[in-house]
Amino acid sequence: MSEAFGFREFGGPQVQDFFDRPDPVPSPAEVLIRVTVAAVNPLDHKLRSGVVPQFYGDRPFPQVFGAEAAGVVLAVGADVEGLDVGDTVFGCTLSGAGTYAGTTVLLGTNTARKPEGLRDDWAATIPVAGTSALNAVDQLDLPSGATILVNGVGGGVGLLTAQVARDRGLHVIGTGSTAKRTLAEAVGATFVDYTEGQVVARVRELAPDGVDGVVDLVGGASLRTVAPLVRDPKKVVSVADPAVAELGGEMVHRRVDRADLERVAALMVEGRLDPYIVRTYPLSQAPEALALVESGHALGKVVIDLTGGTASEG
Template identity: 85%
Template sequence: MSEAFGFREFGGPQVQMFFDRPDPVPGPAEVLVRVTVASVNPLDFKLRAGAMPQFYGDRPFPHVLGAEAAGVVLAVGAEVEGLDVGDAVFGCSLAGAGTYARTTVLDAANTARKPDGLRDDWAATIPVAVTSALNAVDQLDLPVGATVLVNGVGGGVGLVTAQVARDRGLHVIGTGGAAKRALAEAVGVTFVDYTDGDVADQVRGLAPDGVDGVVDLVGGASLRAVAPLSREAGKVVSVTDPTVSELGGEMVRRRVDRSDLERAAALMVQGRLDPQVGKTYPLSQAADALALVEHGHALGKVVIDMTGTA
């Protein structure tokens, strides 16, 4: 049996709970891992709220929270290639097994060996947050010297998106609250504080002719305010809001395969990308970790260290 944190039914934080479960048995294309670090994402509370019940397939409640982790392989499925028992790895749990747990199963196709020199807490941020940023910037496909607006730059995905864009020679304007300014400016963002007045007007003051593309991490009214700033409607990519299509933009085309994981890890090892890990919590404080992200107060990435104690 191993300890896990999850929820007994779909709903708000009140449905969250700790429980013990047997170590999952890896399927033919899965690996069983001892989790060292799990990363916390907005996806986690959205799944808990029931946004995508199909994510959990026919798994019975309680469900385990979390979708990305770093750890050590304990067992491999019969069809797994390129991963062995004892390997330090990072990857996704896309079949609903969850990662806020001492042990879990990861999808082998979406799991990679962790290179020497890469910290576990950094590696754990790659499968969901970092690949989202890579996919979004890839999709915009802007030329060197172009200007991209990152709407919601202060969170974990936003800060990585800004760094990926800067690494490709783009000028980055980012929106966020005042508390996010220092982190954003530290990675080279021209920051726009949404509490200082109309965001669109502020961006036009920096880019009178508009921007070359927009990566949206907020959605809703905020997306609708900034989407017209793109000189080309098709150069608006949202990570969060499928109604972006009504504005001529697209949802990010997600690809979480081993090659993308390895590409992101290489950027970190080369010193070109810092996931900006902020708060680290032990598993016993998983509820606090998720609440920080759910309330929008996180500065950078929030992770759960399974080796830590309160």
Template identity: 45%
Template sequence: MSEAVRTYVFTEYGGPENQDLIERELPDPGPSEVLIEVRAAGVNPVDWKIRQGFLREVMPLDMPAGVGREAAGIVRKVGQDVEGLSVGDEVFGNVSPTSGGIAEAALLSAGSTARKPPGVAWETAAVLPVSAATAYDGLAQLACKPGEILLINGAGGGVGVVAAQLARDQEITVVGVASADKRELVESLGAVHVASGQNVAERVHQVLPDGVHAILDLVGGDALRAVAGLVTDPSRIVTAADPDTAAEVGGAGVERDGTSRVLDAVMHEVAAGKLDPHVNETFPLSEAAEAIQAVEDGHARGKVVVTVGG
């Protein structure tokens, strides 16, 4: 008899009413995949954007489709061509496109899976593959030098929190644009907080009359247009949220590395005590809907995690 595992899915494109926790057959890992028993899964804006259908042309899915793009857990099976990972390993990584991380078991892409050190919590490891790796890739692309000024647009979210810390440790001055209620969080990261909203560029100019050297945008749209003029060289605008608007103002989207090399790098910072991804809310699998809603509402500070088993 096949084993059934609880998996959080959406059954058709649209709103949260299309989400459900169901039981389905335990999947087998295909080539370049590992099957893990999930201990924790990160929740990201991309999860509800996929459900809404924003990415359906580049990422077509069969229904019901699993929710969650990052997870941490214990390897249960490995695909036939996988090397360097074994049953029983504690790992974290990017979920395969056909799977979902918010589940009792999930398939990870072996090439973007890394080992979790024993002293790092499952919840912390689970939130590194998407937001922390995106922050790492964005900073690498911008290649800021020590002493330069980086504006992070949307500094209070998961990517921004990590980017601010990584930039700080590279001796880059960080200006964090975020809502007024996230001022304490942004300043705790060593960044200068500037309130988002109308006239944001004027508020930045009050602090930095000469503008900034680079922009890492995590919001897009009009919020990106509002700050784009603060940088002298538009090619030093990189976005993880809105490549179309970035191109409009002369910038580009984040070029993702997508390999375990980046996961090892950010985990090294975490294990050394230099990086805290700020996991601020956790929900059990039975409350996955509430976890996704917290991110979809845009009010989450730091990261939201769904915990499973353990």
């Protein structure tokens, strides 16, 4: 039995609550872990709102928030290879088991051993945010020297996307609100403040012939504003909005496999990628952590420490 934070029905923050749940039983393809750190993502509140009810299959309410975590393996399913009890790992759950809890189950193929020198909180940001950034830049497949526009650069995925692109020799332009400027510039992006208006004109000043690729993390009207800035509409990849197909682009092709987890982890260990964790909360303050991300004003990544720590910044 462990404490968890989740929701008792689909809806807004009013349906959230803490509760105790039995330790999940891993299927043959899963591992059971004791969670040390869970990362917070926009996906969490979107799932609570019920936009993808099928994500939970026939799992009954209450549901537990969270999709990515780091922790220690407590049990290993019969079909899982390469992981053992006692391993320190990071990965994601695709079964709806949630990660804002003392224990959870992760899919074995979507879980990797944590390498020497990688902090648990950094590792917890890799399965969703880190691989989203990697997959998006991989999908664009731009040559060194090309220019990429990261629409919504100041959040966790945006900052990681900018760094992966920079690491491949791409010129990065990033859009965001005024508060995101410092972090965006810290990762080497040329920042365009959308709160000042004239986003298209400003990007045109920086790239008169248009950009070579767009990674969209915002969707909606913002995506429709920046999409025409790319020379080839097929080079628009969105993490946020399936309507990108109407503009000639594609949703990011997600691959949360062990190989990609290890690729992102290696970049972090080598000092080439920083998740920019700006706030750590204990599980008791999970509502505040989720509210910050849901507000859209979080700078970088927000994580939940399940080892008994207190709230901290940086």
